[in-house]
């Protein structure tokens with residue numbers, strides 16, 4: 001990795017140690033140039049120049065640190081990586097073009113033909129597709145288990161298991177995984193000459209829970225969601241120990257799912273409002289969840305910080321808030337769910353989540369359509385289920401809109 005020479009400002013005023021996550025999300029990783037700019041500079045360049053042929057040769061030989069080409073490194077991308085690593089409490093981060101690129105890169109950098117994954121049945125739809133449709137072609141197989149069934153996680157581990165994968169809270173049903181217990185399982189499992197790693201997909205919960213502090217080996221974050229937070233760009237991050245991330249860096253510098261410096265800059269600036277936004281997302285979602293639970297046309301609400309949630313106590317231990325995502329079952333089937341969605345006027349009908357704008361989707365026919373009916377049943381995704389990613393609008397307007405929708409039943 002290239003080392004950034006410190007600017008005169010950083011030399012004169014070194015950054016204090018032991019800063020808290022909300023401060024790190026605003027300030028970590030900035031590398032000022034000699035222009036002494038206050039805002040983070042955007043380095044829109046595909047390559048970098050050398051002073052002479054010797055410098056070029058030294059950089060390519062790896063004997064001198066420095067930038068060469070933006071597939072390998074770029075200062076805007078590096079700023080995001082440093083900020084995200086600090087925020088998640090990891091040694092190092094690697095930024096990639098999308099969340100899926102991050103997952104794919106970790107697996108292909110670390111696993112080989114014959115290796116095995118144990119994964120929660122309630123993973124993001126494209127992750128399930130990757131594990132079931134593509135990776136078996138390369139000899140990497142996956143066993144799916146219920147997110148909260150610890151004996152099943154235990155039993156699924158074989159001598160070839162290299163990775164445990166979980167997303168908590170799950171989407172759309174907000175099931176909670178016990179990160180501490182899964183991390184412990186990885187640390188005690190004897191598989192071949194090493195032990196499996198635990199990857200937590202933390203896309204829903206940056207600033208809400210810190211999986212590395214609970215013992216996870218790697219955090220994956222689809223920055224496309226709450227890290228950007230305004231539905232502008234795609235991006236993904238891996239955070240973990242130096243040795244784990246270095247292997248991903250080496251793999252990606254050849255295979256090239258590198259994050260664009262423009263997107264890196266957008267996400268970096270998004271992080272500056274992360275904690276503020278996540279607090280308001282959660283306040284709105286909590287209020288919406290309680291309101292929906294009391295509504296006569298709603299059969300069931302899934303939200304981690306509702307006392308009716310089966311894993312309420314664990315969610316309270318692991319997360320600072322319930323987050324922005326909730327799902328609810330309307331009374332009736334798919335037709336009833338469609339009627340509710342179609343009668344709203346404000347909330348966006350879109351598959352994306354993690355936006356300032358509230359979004360709504362019918363998972364069984366969209367985000368989780370391609371995983372098929374069996375996988376949907378395993379993940380508890382019924383035909384009457386609607387998912388909301390609660391945004392930052394006035395909560396009274398959001399409730400008015402859902403009331404308008406539910407009045408159609």
Ligand SMILES: *Cc1c(COP(=O)(O)O)cnc(C)c1O
Nearest residue numbers: 098099100124203222224234235
């Ligand atoms: C969106 C998402 C992903 C994939 O991110 P992309 O940037 O769309 O590739 C992975 N996991 C979760 C939980 C997500 O919400």
